[in-house]
Amino acid sequence: MGVGASIPRVDAFEKVTGRAKYTEDLMPGNALTGMILHSTIANGLVRSLDVSEALKLPGVERIVTCFDVPDIMFPTAGHPWSVEPSHQDVADRKLLNQRVRYYGDDIAAVIAQDEVTASRALKLIKVAYEEYPPLLTMEAALAPGARPIHEECPGNILKQVTYQLGDFEEALREPGLRLIEGQYETPAVQHCHLEKPMSFAYMENGRIVVVSSTQIPHIVRRVIGQALGIPWGKVRVIKPYIGGGFGNKQEVLYEPLNAYLTTLVGGRCVKLDISREETFVSTRTRHGMQFHLKSAVRPDGRMVARQIEVYSNQGGYASHGHAIVSNSVNTFRQLYQAEKATATKSCTVYTNLPSGGAMRGYGVPQIIFALESHMQDIAEAMGLDPIAFREMNAMKAGFVDPLNGITCHSTGLAECIAKGRAYIGWDEKRKSYMNQTGPLRRGVGMAIFSYKTGVYPIALETASCRLVLNQDGTAQLQMGATEIGQGADTIFAQMAAETTGLRQEDIHVISTQDTDVTPFDPGAYASRQTYVSGMALKETAQLFRQRLLDEAARRLGIKAKAMDIKDSQIMEIRSGKFLISLADLAALAFYSLDKTQHITAEATHHCKDNTFSFGACFAEVEVDIPLGKVKIMDIINVHDSGRLINPQTAQAQIHGGMSMGLGYALSEQLLFDGQGKTLNGNFLDYKVPTCLDTPELAVDFVETEDPTGPYGNKSLGEPPAIPGAPAIRNAVLHATGVAFDRIPITPQRMIEKFKDAGLLEGV
Amino acid sequence: MFDIERYYQATDIQDAVAALCADPKAMVIAGGSDVLVEIREGKLAGVSLVSLQGLAELKGIRLEEDGTLLIRPMTTFAELTADPLIRQRIPMLAHAADQVGGPQIRHVGTLGGNLCNGVTSADTASTLFTFNAMLEVTGPAADWGGKGDPGDVLLAKKQIPIAEFYQGPGKVALGTGEILTGLRIASEDYKGYHGHYIKYAMRNAMDIATLGCAVNCRFDAACGHLEDLKLAFGVAGPVPMRCPETEAALKGMAVGQALNQIGARAAAEVKPRDSWRASKAFRLQLVRELSRRALQQALDFARQEGGAAHA
């Protein structure tokens, strides 16, 4: 079955039965164990490392320190490489670093026979530091005289961008405008993918092979080459099934170090199975951001001028750097448009905290929390209908972004809002929940979003695909794009069946990417694969189909144009008559004694388009005021992601995103002590919601047909995680009259604000 | 892979005590749900363990002749919650044990481990404080004096009130070679009582208590007055604690008045601290609110049963 059918996931059986092989399942039993020594200061220098005691421990093979690694700085962001130096990612770290930039920085590594030996060896290494005061807030890092965290970046500003569309100050002069300001703050959070980032590496024929749980095998290969200063072709990266990534694995994490470690032990296999605690501290986080928004609004609700000032806390290393807050600002400019002026300032600041990187939504959950809170606050302050106010100012079909040209080719936003509004019972509940008293109070809230599809024109969008015919008429589908748990393999199989005419069960998806044989594609991120890689797939499938028809034409003496492929059979179009099965055709192609033909197809799609997807979240909450508890009574996400390739897996994708939104709204945040040490880097203290904290999650769709999508489809991977937090915040506001401008809305914060608001009196 | 120096599976209580005497640095492992976590974290890396798994003498729940409930320490949370004696006589403990972690941990973690780890957040502890639980500790007899073959160790038993068992955060009254072998609740401490435990945490499962509140009361026949009240908290101080002043003040009070007063009185008596997990002010608010809600729930239970309390 092709596009639009809810077929079971092609990997469901393997995964449910535990047969699917993940990186850890593939680790050779005799692999050596690598373990990393992390700094116990947040800011400073490693003066010396004494490894002599550790080396004496039986079973320790090798210890390498920040003084031994190649003197090469490399970038880690999972962006396609840019041939223009000005667009290249910031290269600001070495494999191990003498200059310590956060509490937990990588300063040495041990290779030992087993984990216990390695962990004992780590404890025997003596470190002497030169300590600097930790710069744990953006204010501290930006203060005059603050020591640069990176020498090449004196003011600790990784990047700052300001621009205006129109003239903001001038626009404010219009008489009768209401100027409303708001300050909002979002925390650093972690992806919490089930499978930790892990890898193992060995050498073969003078080349390094790295098997890794990554979203971006081709980028990992390039960065390993860069980090080790070796030709990229000397590196082979294999990506098996992976247990989630959410952007953390859109980053080159420890693969370069792992590749380096194997070279130190003569190419023997070394595994780097980092712990959950290390994952929290030493991989990547979602950037915490601080927003200052200003809106000048006419009494009728039309926004005349808008301003954003945003500071993004980068932590110790650049990773994706300013690209993420740029995406926040782009969304600010795109979702709503001011009639006269939009002014923006964004600043990414190095601090001595764990590094921010890509995470599902890429800066957009942050801005949508701020923006949709702000929009609600404006509506409340001016007595505007919050939905009508949003609709009046929101992006319409045909919108062209004035800076990057991204165009709104299709929008179902209004229908999404209408569906969510009806589902939650918005109109009656907005009224009936007014003027409540007592400890338990209910409220409804909503939020909307827009999200682009892929990264064009900000970065390169390219993808490729290969189809290979088997001797029995079935085919292998090989994508450079990666399955990371989101269901990519399944919808690729559906697309391939749709366009080739093969039955879906005759399409065998090769789930593993191996940079030696897999066609090139940068990987899973930016909700791009269904759209961008889908185009490569569609072109390949068309080519493949044509080759099959040409082959049939040769064998049957009928014009290719007169034939079609349906259900893995060649038919005559005019009569609908069955001509030959693909199985028989393949047998002839491979084995006929006069002329054999190996049939494959491969295509690259260089994508030069983009489109917006949309959606809305509506939530109903009950707040237990004296206990500071929010209970989600009902919640729905309604999405316009264009045409759905597989409605059921689309729904599953939304469930996962909504769950992330719940944690973002109410409980998740990384906490640090005064020395920059992460306090809650584990699943006990970092509060990911459990199933008992999660209500039934309602999902609905508005299916538009996007003219630019390969099958009318638009982005769906990241959007589900975006609108939940502000919808819940706005519902709590409705219930209690208290506005939370900082997430997560934890019980303690609630108690503090409810107390200030006088809500706890008499209890 | 866990960094464990030595693992010894004891065959009975005597053997366990002997093994602990032979290696005073070794520690007991029961379900392991605290011990293994700490080994992995490195706090207990390199430890030697003496396992109590499978010792029949340390399992089970029964009623002694005088009506005393005897619970052996290797009873898991799931077993506690499912046990008919517990459900009938002290349903509050069945409920408290059911608040622990999630289903897996409740099938692994034991009551003994929950008390011997000495932590203030232990979900069964505050409830057991309100039942005046007596702990039976078995160890080497004083007159054995550690001489001779540890295998010939003489055993001695002592009874320690739960409130004395807790000596400080993570510290309980267990000396070298001593293990917890039983827990008793006398009939006068449960007969006629209705109680309720509220666990307040950041999540509805898989979390430790920000505050635990246990209220256990006896009402008069009309449920109009409090005849007796026992109030205990977890995480309101360094170890689980009772609130004797509040208890004394509320004894004999009309329930309406007691409901009005319990929160403020308890808040004046507890000693929660500020930590990054929760501020003192926040915990005090929880003390006020939860003590009232737990009392209300106990009253509701009593009224549902028409005053007919635990048989």
Ligand SMILES: Cc1cc2nc3c(=O)[nH]c(=O)nc-3n(C[C@H](O)[C@H](O)[C@H](O)COP(=O)(O)OP(=O)(O)OC[C@H]3O[C@@H](n4cnc5c(N)ncnc54)[C@H](O)[C@@H]3O)c2cc1C
């Ligand atoms: C995922 C998870 C969730 C959890 N959730 C909760 C929760 O919600 N609430 C809660 O209270 N706890 C929770 N815990 C902690 C733990 O499960 C409990 O404290 C449990 O009761 C420990 O029992 P155990 O048998 O596993 O103890 P172990 O880990 O075997 O031992 C704990 C301590 O007690 C000592 N000990 C055990 N038995 C004896 C004995 N008979 N005599 C002498 N010393 C002994 C051990 O030496 C050790 O010091 C959780 C733990 C995990 C891993």
